Amino acid sequence: MKNIANKVHISELLKYVPHPVVVESLTNKVPVVVQGVEGIASQRETLGKIIPKLQLIEQEEYGYHTGLLKNDNLVHTHVNPIIDQVAAPTPADLTQYPETYRKHCWPKLPGYREAVKDIHSKIERIALIVSKHLDQHVINTLKDGSHQYQSLEQMIKTSQMSTARSFYYRERRVSDDANKPSFNYHYDRMNLSACLKDFYYIKGNEVEQPEGAGLNYNTKSKELYNLRLDEGDIGFHVGMSYHILSAGIFPAQAHAVYLPNINGLSRASQAFFFSPSPLTLIVPPINIDINNMPEDDGVVPKHIGLINWQPNMKYTDWNEAIVQGFKKVFFNE
Numbered sequence: 001m002k003n004i005a006n007k008v009h010i011s012e013l014l015k016y017v018p019h020p021v022v023v024e025s026l027t028n029k030v031p032v033v034v035q036g037v038e039g040i041a042s043q044r045e046t047l048g049k050i051i052p053k054l055q056l057i058e059q060e061e062y063g064y065h066t067g068l069l070k071n072d073n074l075v076h077t078h079v080n081p082i083i084d085q086v087a088a089p090t091p092a093d094l095t096q097y098p099e100t101y102r103k104h105c106w107p108k109l110p111g112y113r114e115a116v117k118d119i120h121s122k123i124e125r126i127a128l129i130v131s132k133h134l135d136q137h138v139i140n141t142l143k144d145g146s147h148q149y150q151s152l153e154q155m156i157k158t159s160q161m162s163t164a165r166s167f168y169y170r171e172r173r174v175s176d177d178a179n180k181p182s183f184n185y186h187y188d189r190m191n192l193s194a195c196l197k198d199f200y201y202i203k204g205n206e207v208e209q210p211e212g213a214g215l216n217y218n219t220k221s222k223e224l225y226n227l228r229l230d231e232g233d234i235g236f237h238v239g240m241s242y243h244i245l246s247a248g249i250f251p252a253q254a255h256a257v258y259l260p261n262i263n264g265l266s267r268a269s270q271a272f273f274f275s276p277s278p279l280t281l282i283v284p285p286i287n288i289d290i291n292n293m294p295e296d297d298g299v300v301p302k303h304i305g306l307i308n309w310q311p312n313m314k315y316t317d318w319n320e321a322i323v324q325g326f327k328k329v330f331f332n333e
């Protein structure tokens with residue numbers, strides 16, 4: 001990959017707004033890594049012990065099936081670290097927007113809820129700083145066209161649509177389809193996604209991140225970028241909602257999860273997703289060509305891309321449309 005700066009220490013981040021590292025990495029579809037975030041390492045350790053236990057409890061005890069991840073090799077949670085249910089949906093809303101207004105269920109594992117909420121509050125603070133940089137770059141770039149732009153910082157401050165998700169990829173058996181990703185290339189739906197350093201285990205014993213394991217990105221130059229984080233790092237990437245809201249200045253980032261062909265290898269990860277509020281209109285500040293992502297042609301199937309967006313969609317409509325796209329591509333529904 002050509003040399004793209006994508007790591008910045010938290011203490012450096014407010015010296016320039018927008019910071020060139022944030023702009024350079026995210027406009028090139030490389031995740032930005034904020035280093036030296038205090039107070040996340042010890043709770044991360046706690047989660048590293050808890051997440052593998054998800055496979056041992058019944059599904060009803062750790063949340064619902066989203067319909068997005070019917071994958072026998074994967075156990076995953078989906079909770080809102082801010083409130084138990086967003087807004088006050090009417091019965092009609094619940095029927096029309098099931099993916100948006102689902103009730104979340106915390107897994108019955110001691111210490112999990114406290115650790116997730118604590119890390120979320122710290123990550124949200126950093127997400128607000130990163131979003132300030134994104135806002136400023138979009139406003140500088142759009143100049144006169146910026147009056148219709150909706151601030152990401154404001155959205156993150158006011159939205160209660162955050163989700164925290166733990167993923168446990170069960171122990172791998174050596175197979176012939178070694179090069180197939182454990183989770184295929186896709187874009188996230190939300191504005192911004194954040195992740196911590198992954199955990200890897202061989203037969204239950206923690207090991208270093210194997211070569212090529214974890215999140216891999218298809219960058220703007222069509223090269224592969226494998227994310228490697230330290231304990232105090234947070235990685236951020238852009239989802240489809242912010243692609244539209246930033247008029248493509250910050251493009252959605254295609255990414256996949258790989259687990260190398262190592263017998264008994266498993267992976268635990270913790271991610272946080274910042275979404276717009278349900279009633280936010282997903283409207284770009286200027287006209288954009290939503291299909292103009294040539295670098296991802298043949299990498300991300302069209303139906304799980306921006307093609308689901310239509311002008312004047314609220315986040316509810318957009319979110320449901322994307323989920324239908326996912327079901328069509330992955331499960332033929």
Ligand SMILES: [Fe+2]
Nearest residue numbers: 186187188255
């Ligand atoms: Fe993702």
